[in-house]
Amino acid sequence: MKKIALVTGITGQDGYYLAEFLLSKNYIVHGIKRRASTINNYRIDGLYKKYYEKAKVKSFFLHYGDVTDSLNISQLITKINPDEIYNLAAQSHVKVSFETPEYTANADGLGVLRILESIKRHKKKKIKFYQASTSEMFGESKPPQTESTYFAPKSPYGAAKLYGHWITKIYRESYGIFACSGILFNHESPLRGETFVTKKIVMSAVKYYRKKNEILEIGNLNAVRDWGHAKDYVKNMWLMLQKKFPQDYVISTNKSYTVKEFIEKTYKFLGINIIWKGKKDKEIGLDKKNNKIIVRVNKKYFRPNEVEILRGNSKKAKKELKWKPTISLNQLVKEMIEYELKLQN
Ligand code: NAP
Numbered sequence: 001m002k003k004i005a006l007v008t009g010i011t012g013q014d015g016y017y018l019a020e021f022l023l024s025k026n027y028i029v030h031g032i033k034r035r036a037s038t039i040n041n042y043r044i045d046g047l048y049k050k051y052y053e054k055a056k057v058k059s060f061f062l063h064y065g066d067v068t069d070s071l072n073i074s075q076l077i078t079k080i081n082p083d084e085i086y087n088l089a090a091q092s093h094v095k096v097s098f099e100t101p102e103y104t105a106n107a108d109g110l111g112v113l114r115i116l117e118s119i120k121r122h123k124k125k126k127i128k129f130y131q132a133s134t135s136e137m138f139g140e141s142k143p144p145q146t147e148s149t150y151f152a153p154k155s156p157y158g159a160a161k162l163y164g165h166w167i168t169k170i171y172r173e174s175y176g177i178f179a180c181s182g183i184l185f186n187h188e189s190p191l192r193g194e195t196f197v198t199k200k201i202v203m204s205a206v207k208y209y210r211k212k213n214e215i216l217e218i219g220n221l222n223a224v225r226d227w228g229h230a231k232d233y234v235k236n237m238w239l240m241l242q243k244k245f246p247q248d249y250v251i252s253t254n255k256s257y258t259v260k261e262f263i264e265k266t267y268k269f270l271g272i273n274i275i276w277k278g279k280k281d282k283e284i285g286l287d288k289k290n291n292k293i294i295v296r297v298n299k300k301y302f303r304p305n306e307v308e309i310l311r312g313n314s315k316k317a318k319k320e321l322k323w324k325p326t327i328s329l330n331q332l333v334k335e336m337i338e339y340e341l342k343l344q345n
């Protein structure tokens with residue numbers, strides 16, 4: 001019997017990589033996507049063609065839905081009767097969460113509760129549940145952050161995710177549901193959303209490399225992040241649900257870099273060296289070859305409250321799940337640039 005997985009947030013970065021991984025493991029995958037005024041399936045189009053439209057035996061199905069809609073979620077879970085649910089759906093942008101705090105709480109916090117309640121009431125099968133928690137929950141706690149680090153979120157996103165994280169633990173302990181959270185540090189890929197910093201940097205660097213008239217407008221250059229590759233991280237999601245008992249795990253590379261270092265790496269890859277001038281919101285980056293401004297700090301991208309340093313320690317995952325990241329930051333940057341070079345050809 002093929003296992004059935006239900007994935008929320010299927011149209012997002014991780015949704016694509018997780019669906020690809022589960023389909024390659026012979027799962028039947030059901031994805032929940034939101035209705036939008038324009039079609040936003042571009043990441044999963046290829047998978048849909050291969051595993052639904054052109055397949056003799058179909059194994060990839062899409063359903064309209066929204067984690068803010070209890071009826072929709074409970075009906076889908078009853079109908080699909082999945083073995084595993086991966087909750088990737090979220091308003092996942094930290095800065096946007098300051099502008100849409102109530103919606104973020106509803107989707108990222110209460111959305112988790114809605115799914116857990118449906119699982120609790122589901123009688124046909126014991127469903128395993130994975131929640132995509134985040135290193136943003138650590139907020140101002142000092143690195144390296146582990147499973148036992150104090151949670152101190154600094155954004156509406158972090159607070160909403162902490163509710164989702166905690167309610168997952170509460171349902172596990174109160175009702176014996178196989179429910180667990182991966183505390184995911186930043187992970188990127190060529191399919192990363194365009195308003196996240198790595199993708200934004202890569203897009204701008206390639207534009208400059210091609211046309212020489214692009215300036216990267218950027219926020220906090222000194223923020224430190226632990227960046228991994230989404231492909232490694234989704235494998236871990238699956239591993240966690242194959243364990244005998246549910247537990248939470250930190251998933252990270254254990255290495256960290258500043259935003260400025262990420263910029264330098266990216267441009268250097270394209271043969272462009274940067275000289276920095278000025279301080280704080282007056283800082284600029286010049287192309288060493290021709291003195292052109294290619295990076296400029298813009299206060300617009302500062303956050304009302306910033307998480308300065310994230311660096312995890314995923315030794316529990318290494319020991320108990322035999323998981324470790326396989327793609328280095330240099331490989332990630334290279335892959336993102338090569339993808340962008342093809343796109344902007
Ligand atoms: P993403 O690219 O922003 O994808 C988010 C997905 O959630 C999209 O498919 C989005 O649909 C969907 N979604 C948003 N609101 C929804 C709602 N109300 N109902 C149903 N679906 C909704 O994010 P990602 O990078 O793949 O991240 C996946 C999950 O991991 C998220 O929960 C994120 O918070 C968490 N996480 C990510 C990272 C990271 O570094 N990537 C780190 C820690 C945790 P649309 O396409 O329609 O917008």
Ligand code: GDD
Binds near residue numbers: 133134221223225
């Ligand atoms: N997005 C963005 N845009 N970030 C910028 C910019 C900019 O122009 N300039 C500097 N930054 C800084 C942010 O202030 C932050 O410190 C860092 O770059 C990373 O920003 P994002 O790429 O937006 O990611 P994030 O760390 O806020 O959140 C991501 O990782 C979390 C896990 O730690 C998202 O994927 C979240 O969904 C995820 O939970």
